[in-house]
Amino acid sequence: MVTHYVDSEVGVLGTVILHRPGPELARLTPRNNDSLLFDAIPWVGRAQEEHDAFAAALRGRGVEVLYLADLLAETLAVADARSHLTEQVLVSPRLGDALRRRTAEQLAYLDPAALADVLIAGLAHEELRISPERPGGLVYSLLDRHDFVIDPLPNLLFTRDSAVWVGDRVAVTSLAMPARRRESTLTDAIYRHHPRFVGTELVYHPGLEHLEGGDVLLMAPGVLAVGVGERTTPAGAERLARQVFAADLAHTMLVVPIAQERATMHLDTVCTMVDVDAVLMYPNVADTLAAYTVVAEPDGEPRVSGPAPFLRAAADAMGLDRLRVIDTGLDPVTAEREQWDDGNNTLALAPRLCVGYERNVETNAQLERAGIEVIRIAGSELGSGRGGPRCMSCPVTRDPLPGVRKGPFLSPSDVQGALPYPSAEG
């Protein structure tokens, strides 16, 4: 098994899982885009070009790119994974027995790659092979022709949300929105059965309290920040705290309430890290964002204190005098526009090097003024799902921050002493 390890947001990125958008985006129509969590109907070919350029930019900086569809197809070559994932779509009570039988027959004929395509893009009414000898039954007869026998997963593009690595373990999440729930059944199967990942220990499972990867930030080795709002629940944060403390993957979790709105659906829509001591942050929330600090008691029980201002609590937990803050946009109007267009949602490839959407002109200029290099990518179509470079990537390997050993973790003051990178302000 290859070793995978992620203990920060900014350690040099080694390997990342992306999902190249495909036929599942072509399922979006004006009648289903809201429930499928897209704000517009993307031009699929252009979205693929934009995504290919994103992947090329990562490879150009030495990052290994794994595609989720390939991992899934390879996973489906394992008999147990195939039967488990097939059962998970067939179990839906929406199908009824006759339609379930027809669907099962059709899936049984597919090779692993074709089955992966169906699990991702779904199965439309028109695609089910029905004949007088092979009737679909009452449910199929009443199914609207625009409807799906198996729902598509257009948000698989946002690989960040269904799994997040913490140290050498992966948290396979429990997604809140019905349109996304099935995504983590695919990631779960990949981490359990794919030859590259088999043996990886899971620190969170689908089916537990709601938790989404976009809400989880690895602020420093041993320090997590978890947004609670539209997606991750306080119960999800509490469960994750217990599990990461028990596994000695972290010593502190900052739990950060965020507004339950689409614009701030995850913590990484308002705050991402761009250096070991610097965050890119939406100024309209910077002063009001608060955090409850949760630490592990010796008996394993999480102890809660606060709330305190987020930036103060984070700096304390990370053993820093303060966190440097780079604002999204320049003025409140530009900031609001660029936050909406995922200006905040940068993906760090290393300390002071990140990928951002080119359209967020002011935010990118602010980053550069603060000494952060920005690799700009197009996102006119990719952005229609409301996610940026961080949302579209699941890092599975980052270099540990130099000078900070792998867990069990040092105390915050030891970590501060070990920070390798001087801040841009010296």
Ligand SMILES: NC(=O)NCCC[C@H](N)C(=O)O
């Ligand atoms: N971490 C993120 O902010 N991910 C973006 C998810 C966008 C997706 N359309 C959703 O609503 O869940």
